Amino acid sequence: MKSISLDITKAQQFLPAGAIMALKEQTVAARKGLEEGTVPGNDFLGWLHLPSSITPEFLAEVKAVAEDLRSKAEVIVIAGIGGSYLGAKCVIEGLSNSFQWLVKDAKTPAIVFAGNNIGEDYLYELTQYLQGKTFAIINISKSGTTTETALTFRLLKTQLEQQVGKEKAKDLIVAVTDAKKGAARTCADKEGYRSFIIPDNVGGRFSVLTPVGLLPIACAGIDIDQLVVGAQAMELQCAVDVPFEENPAAIYAATRNALYQNGKKIEILINYQPKLHFYAEWWKQLFGESEGKDKKGIFPASCDFTTDLHSMGQWIQDGERTIFETCISVENPDNTLLFPHDEENLDGLNFLAGKHIDEVNKNAELGTRLAHVDGGVPNILISIEKLDAYNYGQLIYFFEIACGISGQLLGVNAFNQPGVEAYKKNMFALLEKPGYEEETKAIRAKLAAE
Numbered sequence: 001m002k003s004i005s006l007d008i009t010k011a012q013q014f015l016p017a018g019a020i021m022a023l024k025e026q027t028v029a030a031r032k033g034l035e036e037g038t039v040p041g042n043d044f045l046g047w048l049h050l051p052s053s054i055t056p057e058f059l060a061e062v063k064a065v066a067e068d069l070r071s072k073a074e075v076i077v078i079a080g081i082g083g084s085y086l087g088a089k090c091v092i093e094g095l096s097n098s099f100q101w102l103v104k105d106a107k108t109p110a111i112v113f114a115g116n117n118i119g120e121d122y123l124y125e126l127t128q129y130l131q132g133k134t135f136a137i138i139n140i141s142k143s144g145t146t147t148e149t150a151l152t153f154r155l156l157k158t159q160l161e162q163q164v165g166k167e168k169a170k171d172l173i174v175a176v177t178d179a180k181k182g183a184a185r186t187c188a189d190k191e192g193y194r195s196f197i198i199p200d201n202v203g204g205r206f207s208v209l210t211p212v213g214l215l216p217i218a219c220a221g222i223d224i225d226q227l228v229v230g231a232q233a234m235e236l237q238c239a240v241d242v243p244f245e246e247n248p249a250a251i252y253a254a255t256r257n258a259l260y261q262n263g264k265k266i267e268i269l270i271n272y273q274p275k276l277h278f279y280a281e282w283w284k285q286l287f288g289e290s291e292g293k294d295k296k297g298i299f300p301a302s303c304d305f306t307t308d309l310h311s312m313g314q315w316i317q318d319g320e321r322t323i324f325e326t327c328i329s330v331e332n333p334d335n336t337l338l339f340p341h342d343e344e345n346l347d348g349l350n351f352l353a354g355k356h357i358d359e360v361n362k363n364a365e366l367g368t369r370l371a372h373v374d375g376g377v378p379n380i381l382i383s384i385e386k387l388d389a390y391n392y393g394q395l396i397y398f399f400e401i402a403c404g405i406s407g408q409l410l411g412v413n414a415f416n417q418p419g420v421e422a423y424k425k426n427m428f429a430l431l432e433k434p435g436y437e438e439e440t441k442a443i444r445a446k447l448a449a450e
């Protein structure tokens with residue numbers, strides 16, 4: 001099977017000669033640091049050899065639980081946020097029929113995501129939708145205490161127990177959480193739910209290849225074996241003994257850091273396939289939480305083309321020259337659709353007659369790349385053969401290891417996220433959570449003084 005390919009030539013032309021090679025030594029050291037576990041945040045390196053350590057027995061266990069839920073439920077609600085949401089969401093969106101939610105298909109339950117927001121209307125409408133339906137809940141939280149997810153889980157658990165009774169609900173709830181800590185673990189053990197463990201040394205945004213991602217993905221009927229095989233292939237391709245010039249993750253990490261050092265502060269992940277929209281959401285958490293700290297870091301943004309060429313295209317072509325693009329290009333679509341000839345040609349589109357829709361898309365892609373490069377936007381091109389589980393596996397591991405290397409080139413601990421606590425602290429103080437009495441007083445005083 002084909003490996004993903006990386007082309008940096010249209011980024012390199014914006015850099016001083018030798019700028020990427022100047023980072024070679026540091027990049028090689030960063031890759032070695034990951035292997036030897038000497039990097040900052042080294043207690044969170046469990047993702048590094050995760051693909052090759054996944055056993056067929058473990059995958060069989062995940063698939064068995066997924067099959068069981070698929071056979072019992074019309075709807076499976078995946079409750080989780082951040083790393084406990086985006087990996088599954090990006091793979092399921094990427095590899096399912098775009099209109100799956102409209103298709104009445106007895107084999108595949110509707111997969112619904114929740115626990116990733118606190119929208120009263122969202123949750124009200126969800127609970128309404130679930131009324132009278134047999135639904136299952138996968139409650140995913142590494143800490144087991146995340147407010148958005150815990151709040152949603154309580155709502156859904158209550159509803160499920162009311163609808164089917166406590167005993168039956170037990171069979172329809174699965175927890176994915178820490179082995180020992182957190183309310184989700186306490187609840188799973190006490191209620192007797194089936195559960196999977198998130199390894200201690202795998203942080204949320206690196207956890208898609210643990211049951212956090214694998215269980216929901218298997219529930220959607222996607223081939224998790226091939227996802228893992230793809231990740232394993234990329235693990236080999238980015239191994240510590242692969243020379244810098246042949247390691248795509250090392251080259252990508254060095255290139256984006258060279259661009260950053262030369263004033264390109266924003267990276268826009270581009271796709272030309274709507275199915276990749278949530279891939280970018282996953283990627284933004286991966287790089288945003290890993291690198292945005294100590295008042296540094298490339299801002300990870302994303303656009304869906306050609307859609308956003310009609311909204312953000314102007315800015316990208318002509319705005320401040322602080323951006324670069326990384327484009328994920330999919331070589332082959334899965335299906336064939338040819339553009340029809342029309343005798344009257346009222347729309348003037350007969351020049352496209354007989355062409356694949358993808359040919360139009362590919363020319364839009366090439367035309368855009370040339371225009372943006374001409375407009376001063378460096379372009380990194382990542383090509384994959386097609387959107388399937390194998391290629392998704394490759395892409396996931398590629399960006400994970402690139403991120404691990406890149407964080408070190410930037411000089412940050414890529415595996416923590418201390419900044420995320422600030423909003424939580426204020427929210428708990430404002431909501432008068434027990435234990436936050438001092439913070440409540442302080443924040444009320446602050447608001448009164450404004």
Ligand SMILES: O=P(O)(O)OC[C@H]1O[C@H](O)[C@H](O)[C@@H](O)[C@@H]1O
Nearest residue numbers: 082083084141142143146204420
């Ligand atoms: O899995 P959980 O513990 O519920 O965490 C879910 C998410 O929320 C946090 O606040 C972190 O910033 C994320 O890195 C994490 O993925």
